Structures are given as C-alpha cells and as structure tokens.
Amino acid sequence: MANPSESTTFDVVIIGAGPVGENVADRVVQGGLSAAIVERELVGGECSYWACMPTKALLRDAAAVRAARALPAAGQAVTGGLEVAAVLARRDRFASNWSDTGQAEWLDQAGIALVRGHGRITGTRVVTVTGTDGTSRVLQARHAVVIATGSSAQLPPVLCLADVAPWASREAAAARTVPDRLAIIGGGVVGSEMATAFSALGSHVTLISQTRLLPGVEPFASDQVTAALRAAGVSLHLKLDATEARRDTSGTVHLTLSDGRLVAADEVLVATGRTPNTKDLGLDHLGLTPGAWLPVDDALAVVGDDGKPVGDGWLYAAGDVNKRALLTHHGKYQARALGDAIAARAHGQELDLAAWGRHAVTADERATTQVIFTDPEVAAVGLSAEAASAAGFRIRVVDHDLGAVAGAALHADGYRGQARMIVDADRNVLIGFTAVGPDVAELLHAATIAVTAEVSLDRLWHAVPAYPTISEIWLRLLEADGRRTRLT
Template identity: 70%
Template sequence: MRTMAYDVIVLGAGPVGENVADRVVKGGLTAAVVERELVGGECSYWACMPTKALLRGAAALRAARSLPGAREAVTGDLDVAAVLARRDGFSSHWKDDGQVAWLESAGIALHRGHGRISGERTVEVTGEDGVTTLLTARHAVVVATGSSALVPEIAGLREARPWTSREAAAASGVPARLAIIGGGVVATEMATAFASLGSTVTVLARDGVLPQAEPFAGELVTASLRESGVTVRLGAEVASAGRDGDGTVHLVLTGGDRVEADEVLVAIGRTPNTRDIGLDTVGLEPGSWLAVDDTLRVLDGGGWLYAAGDVNRRVLLTHQGKYQARAAGDVIVARATGAPVDDARWGRHVATADGRAVPQVVFTDPEVASVGLTAAAAEAAGLRIRVVDHDLAAVAGSALHAEGFRGQARMVVDEDRRVIVGFTVAGPDVAELLHAATIAIVGEVPLDRLWHAVPAFPTVSEVWLRLLESYGR
C-alpha cells in the first residue's frame, strides 16, 4: 500500500471540495482531493448548470413573445435538440478534463477512487484498479461528499426505475408523459423545463408547491404551470408504483386514482453521501448528516474532522456550500499556522450567514428569488415583524419589461431593530434583484438608510422604493 501525506485531505471534488482545497493551498498548506466520480461534482453535471441550461431557452422565448415587435419576429417553436445540445455543452459532455486541469494549475493533488476514513487523520483510497493508497493529513480531513436524491419507500417505486434529479438533468430525450413526485424546487423547475420541451407533465405535490417559500410564490408558480398545460395535483400522495413491460409507469394515489407516464421523477428531498466513507471508524454514524459548529468543524469529530456543503445539512445550495468552503479553508489555515480564529483576519470567514441570510432562486416561470426568513419563519423565531407587500406589476419598469407582467414582492421587517430580515420576489427575470436584498439583510441596513439607496428609473428595482413607501417613515 502506498502512503502519502498532505496538510489537508478533502473527500469530494465538487465545487465545495474544490474551494476548500483551493483556499488552504492559497493559505500556504498542501491539499489533496479524493473523488470517485467526476471532478466538479453534482452542480457541474447533474444540477445547477445543466438545469438552468434546460430552462433558459424557453425563458428567452417567453420573454420575446411577451413584447410587441419582438413577438412578431418569433417564427418557430423551441428547438429541443438545440436546447439539449447546449445543455450538454454546459455539462462538459460529462467529462471532467477541464476541472482536472484546473486542480493541477491550482497545485491541488487528485486521487481518484473511493475514499474511506480509516482512523484519525487518515483516508484510504481504493482506485478502480483495486490498488489502495493511504493518505495522511497533518491538520484536517474535510468531508465534502454532498448529497443524493432521496427515493422514498413506496411500494414498487424502486423497481419502476424512477428518475432522480440526475436523470432529469442529463436526459438524452424528452418523454411524452412525465410524472413528478414532489412540489419543491427540483420538481417545479423540471416541470417548467419538460413542459416547455414538449412533455405532458403531471405534478403530484403532496405538501403543496414550493411549501417552504412565501405562499404567494407557490400560488403564482402553480397558476403558471397550469396555464402552460401542466397538471398540478395538490395534496396528491403516491401509494404504489409499477412499470409495465412496454415501459409505461403506473402510479396509484392514496385515494385510488391512477396516473400513467413514460417516466416518473422523484423530487422530494436529499440524503447525505456518508454511508460508506468510514464514519464508523471515528465513532460517527454512517449515513448520517454531520453536525458542525460555525467553523465547520464536526461536533464530536476529534477536532480534526470538518464537513462543508450539503453533507452538514445547514443549507443544501451550491453557493452556500462554497461559502462554507471558504470559511472552512480559512479556519483550517488559521489553526494550522497558530493564528487566532477570532482575530480580524480570520473571524470574518466563520460561517454565520447560513441561518439568516440564505439567497435562493427558483428558475420557474415566474422566477422566485428569496433571501432570509419568510414571514412564518420570522414569527416562529419570535420576532416582532411587519410584512410589507407590493404588486410588482405596478412598478413602471415591470410594464416596460414585459406585457402582462405578473409578480409580487414582500419584505419582512424586524420592528424592534427596523431592519429587513426577509425578502421574496416572484416575477419574470427577478433573479437579478436578489443581491440587493441579500446585502441589506446581511449588512443589517436600517430602513432609514435604505431610503437613501435610490433605485434607477425605470427599472423593476423601483419596487424597493414602493416597499419603503408602503412601510412609511
């Protein structure tokens, strides 16, 4: 068995693992990443990038058709083959040569194979050829193995060979009929995408559409899906599933109704990729989420084990995982070099935004952009709040942006501190409004100061002025 030593070993070479390794190398340490699939991870090949590529063509076509003058120039329908080809390009055709080259240029060692923690600061990597290499970390091991789609224990569902988000994002063709179990982000985005590509889509949303968002967001998305021909069945629960010899999938609902489809996508949640990485060798439970402190150090992990990204369950979003990666990398360097973690240089990198200022965009039609707390979450947290809503279509910039513009904006104000703690906006192309709200919430900008942040006219951002006017002085 070969033995090699590094300052830091990272399990998982997705965007989180890459960023941890890059951060520690830039801090003067050595780092290696271990990856058994493609370098670049879920986001690059089966999630963020291919998903938005699938959605963007239809969004651009809708935008053109919503404007007189541009509408008349549209002479055809969406070219499905071209959309899928563009998706393939953004997924690098499921090859990681470019990502591997980046690792080399950054001075990060790559070990391909299955990595398992084998003891304190040690990781065994078994390659496809069966050869095992023992890696030793001088300072830290970081688990950045991410998560996988959760497939529930529904009778016959696994045997029906369902799609998960991976199969949907990488689909080589468009099924004539697609049933989707779930009503969250993946479910609604894939319903939007495949309906635009020509599928007859049925969404079975037991807990509603976008149930974690402000209610108006789910209502607008539901209405839009139905207008586009998607069947949305709220409260529908699947009791059993099966697939015939001809490939037809049969779903039986708890009330006895049946749904037939050519493919079924399961999009109800995620499960951590920790079942087979050796957690038992250090006293942790295989298959569990890894609880961490704000420096991303695993609780009861001996002080040398860290977990960043989906695997710690703080926030299952790529950009937040990369945020955690930067924090973890900086803290590891600080501890390795003897710098106090709470001094001015390092303290700003401790992960503290995950619970109160998480931005997210759902790329449905309409888009839903949110950051911070919903009104319900703020009330549950014991805050004394005021909710301010405004019709986004009433803003001059919205009318110019598209005919028939529909949307809504909401800010949630902590009345005791007079700062915004939550912001949600739904409407066409509203994603680019989000960072202003993120800055206001993270910076705890008082409402009295926000009056001096004057939005340009005529833009959709003028909604900020209207929200403040509705709130009053």
C-alpha cells in the same frame, strides 16, 4: 520540488471534489498549505454535471422565448417551438459533455493533488483511497480532513417504485430524449423546475406533491408558480401521495395516488428530498452514524452526540453533508470560510467566529439566498414571515405589486409579480425578502446586501433606484412601509 500527486502526506485531505471541496482546497493552498482532494466520480461534482449548470441550460431557452413573446413586436419575430435537440446540445456543452478534463487541469494548475477513487477514513487524519482497479493509497493529513461528499436524491416509500427504474435529478438533467408523458413525484425546487423545463420541451407533465408547491417559500410565490404551471398545461395533484408504481409490458408506468386516481407516464422523476453521501466513509470508527447528516459546530468541525468535536477537532464537514443549507453557493461560502480557518489554525492564528466574522458562516442562518428558476422566477433571502415569527422576531410584513412598477411594465406586457420585505420592527432593519415574477433573480443581491449588512430602513431611503427599472420596487416597498408606520 516534489510532485504533489506522488505525495502521501498533506496538510489537508478533502473527500469530495465538487465545488465545495474544490473551494476548500483552493483556500487552503492560498493559505500556504498543501492539499489533496479525493474523488470517485467527476471532478466538479453534482452542480457541474447533474444540477445547477445543466438544469438551468434546460430552462433558459424557454425563458428567452417567453420573454420575447411578452413583447408585441419581439413576439411576432418568434415562430415555431423550441428545437429540442438544440436545447439538449447546449445543455451538453454546459455539462462539459460529462468530461472533467478541464476541472482536473484547474486542480493541477492550482497546486492541488487529485487522487481518484473512493475515500474512507481509516485512522486519525488518515484517508485510504481505493481506486477502480482495486489498488489502495493511504493519505495522511497533518492538520485536517474535510468531508465534502454532497448529497443524493432520496427515494420515497412508494410500493414497487424501484421496479419502474425512476429518474432522479441526475437522469432528468442528463436526459437524452424528452418523454411524451413525465410524472414528477415531489413539488419542491427540483420538481417545480423540471416541470417547467419538460413542459416547455413538449412533455405532458403530471406533478404529485404531498404539500403545496415550493413549501419553503412565501405562499404568494408558491401560488403564482402553481397558477403558471397550470396555465402551461401541467397537471397538478397537490396534497396527495403516490402509493404504488408499476410498469406494464408496453413500457408505460402506472402510478396509484392516495385518493385512488391513476396517472400514466412514460417516465417518472422522483424529487422528494436529498440524503447525505456519508454511507461508506468509515464514520462508524469515529462513533458517527454512516449515512446520516454530519452535525457541525460554528467552525464546521464535526461533532458527536455530546456536541463536542470528534477527536481533537481534525474532522470537518462542508456543504450538503452538514445540512446547514443545501445550496451550492452556500456550500462554496462555507468552503471559503473553512479553508481560511484551517490555514489560520495551522499558522497559530486565532479564528474570528463572531457573527459575520471572517471564519463564521452566519449567512447560512440569517441570509440564505435562493433563486428558483421556474416561470415565474422566485428569489428569496433571509427569513420568511412564518420563519421570522417562529424565531421570535416582532415583524412588519410589507408587500407590493411588482407589476405596478414602471420598469416591470416596460420589461413585459402584462407583467405579474409580487415582492415582500420582512422588517425587524425592533431594529427597523430588513431580515427577509421574497420576490416572484419574470427575471426577479437579478433583484436578489441588493436584498442580500441589505440583509447581511443589517442596513436600517432609514438608510435604505437614500439608496435611490434607477428609473425605470424593476429595482424601483425598493422605493415602493419603503413608501408602503412608511405609510403604514405613520398610520400606526
């Protein structure tokens, strides 16, 4: 049998070896096809080295200390502060010390060819890969080319910002030291999580945001995170912009805010959104705009301005680049569906693209899941109240105090949190759920199953939560809804 790494023709060629590209390749190979994956940086991508894994490692020690201090006896056993060097060393282990040897070995064991270099589309189902030494290799795909190149941090239009060498999410995740003063521009997920992490590690953090914190989640969750960050000593400047940046001869960065105030910091972290990694992929040859998000149809085939698949439908985009859901787990979900669909098409099988079908990616629209690892955590799935109303649903909004649940009171003294379910009143099914509070991430999958399966609230009454656990919130939400519906 020929060595796949020496081949030039494959059934599928994937550009980008992050978790999305890896999952596409794996499903394609499991479906009986051959696959090559092209990567110009580290196999494993953003999540493994600069996002999901290292950032959660930065956050975890502080969360464990907070949990212990919320209990009287355990709190007495915790003395001193966090050992920053140990936190960073554990982070390094979870980032595999920025070595992709293990990931590359997995590709080899899975029968996936790895081609290192920068890939560009240079013809119909043709990808030319340029290595770091300048040599080129041309790969021909029999069935499909998949773009899974992810996204990068986007710099806001702040005067002279580039001159102060700001951090983006990568630099924050891989920081070798903790600055005494850290300014964060952006109050979304990255900004809020890194404010949580670096304040716990000893930085005085100042966060500047055009909006309220976490504008994509329910306001009550945003409010609790805002209060907790302020209580932790984070200086918040909300509904303000940074307008100018300069670094003086001592190394201090001075940020001018839109209200005229000045913020001094040792480093500045920019967390104001993402931009797709599509600038230099040869997309202009296909009538697509380099550097733009890649619109896709229900089968994740890239479409042009006319809404029709490019060419004869051989080009696909999965993960961040198609802007459906900029979350690693949803990118991997897309990848599994897409890999199976490409293999099915290659074998002459009909695709199942109906809602919740095998090759559909319905969850991106109806059951997007997210955990924000701030203190307190935020966990959400499906639609918020605002989004559900905007989508035309007639809804019931049901809230309950998480701290009033027996399991939460046992979990931590003074437990503070809230849960909300959004009910489609016409079908009496759950279409959204949000919780904020310590360790609510573990509540999320139950909600995800209920939203995805479109379980009726009448049936949910028979899903009996164990006592005393925080999951008893489900019973309390149903009781609150039942009282409300009886009254109406």
